[in-house]
Amino acid sequence: MIVDVHAHCWPPGAFSEEFIADARRMRASAVSLLTPRERYCENLPANQEVVTIVFGGKARLSGLWVDDAAVADYVAQAPQTMIGFLSVDPTQPGWEDELRKGRERYAMRGIKLLPMYANFYPQDERLDPLWKYAGRHNLPVLLHTGTTFVAKAPLDCTLPRHLDVVARRFPDVKMILAHLGHPYEAETVVVIRKHANLYADVSALVYRPWQLFHSLMLVHEYNVWDKILFGTDYPVTTVNETMAGLRSLAEAKIDRFSLPAEEIERLIFRDALSLLGLADFRERLADRSRL
Numbered sequence: 001m002i003v004d005v006h007a008h009c010w011p012p013g014a015f016s017e018e019f020i021a022d023a024r025r026m027r028a029s030a031v032s033l034l035t036p037r038e039r040y041c042e043n044l045p046a047n048q049e050v051v052t053i054v055f056g057g058k059a060r061l062s063g064l065w066v067d068d069a070a071v072a073d074y075v076a077q078a079p080q081t082m083i084g085f086l087s088v089d090p091t092q093p094g095w096e097d098e099l100r101k102g103r104e105r106y107a108m109r110g111i112k113l114l115p116m117y118a119n120f121y122p123q124d125e126r127l128d129p130l131w132k133y134a135g136r137h138n139l140p141v142l143l144h145t146g147t148t149f150v151a152k153a154p155l156d157c158t159l160p161r162h163l164d165v166v167a168r169r170f171p172d173v174k175m176i177l178a179h180l181g182h183p184y185e186a187e188t189v190v191v192i193r194k195h196a197n198l199y200a201d202v203s204a205l206v207y208r209p210w211q212l213f214h215s216l217m218l219v220h221e222y223n224v225w226d227k228i229l230f231g232t233d234y235p236v237t238t239v240n241e242t243m244a245g246l247r248s249l250a251e252a253k254i255d256r257f258s259l260p261a262e263e264i265e266r267l268i269f270r271d272a273l274s275l276l277g278l279a280d281f282r283e284r285l286a287d288r289s290r291l
């Protein structure tokens with residue numbers, strides 16, 4: 001089984017005009033900001049079970065807002081292969097209600113946060129109720145870490161080191177630092193190495209192969225392969241593109257340095273559902289439909 005821990009549901013109207021204009025800086029060629037399920041499925045390997053964690057995102061400052069109801073509808077297209085995460089923007093009123101509603105009404109199994117896009121620090125004590133709620137209900141928290149193309153989003157909020165502060169105070173909460181915190185990968189590696197429940201994903205990195213090769217060499221030298229999870233950031237990349245990009249790095253050799261091919265394969269097939277406490281998602285679905 002392959003677990004893609006990072007895919008989006010962005011319905012039409014999710015972004016402001018300004019966000020869409022800034023997003024032209026995302027990749028060398030334009031990326032469609034639409035997330036049709038069909039295109040995702042067309043780019044899956046044959047004969048391979050794939051389970052996908054899906055979320056929208058909320059960040060008022062940057063002009064991104066997807067209601068969790070839309071994510072719930074999206075996941076309902078294939079609830080046996082998709083797991084929904086709720087989103088909150090803690091700078092906006094009502095976020096604590098949205099947190100409860102996402103879990104209770106929509107049965108979301110985790111939380112997506114965008115600290116830089118929304119302009120907050122994850123270690124801000126005003127977020128303590130969120131971390132406590134996540135710990136109490138076993139909701140893994142996936143945070144965008146790393147840079148952005150959005151002009152008004154403050155880079156300082158995104159630094160992986162902030163999650164060290166959170167993890168020291170809430171060691172039971174499982175976290176995923178998205179995109180290896182690019183280009184602060186070294187900071188991500190040292191933060192996830194310290195904390196048993198912290199992981200990072202490799203989503204949206206394969207199209208910068210030089211950078212990713214070096215980042216995975218860091219992962220190798222600090223011995224944190226087991227903390228690295230597979231992800232696509234769909235629609236930014238797909239499962240097939242990400243697998244091919246990772247495998248091409250296993251063939252690369254720079255001077256006397258190379259990445260172990262078996263670690264790349266283990267990364268692609270890592271059982272993220274067990275690591276994140278989500279392996280029961282199909283049973284939970286069945287329990288819910290019996291209610």
Ligand SMILES: [Zn+2]
Pocket residue numbers: 006008233
């Ligand atoms: Zn993303």
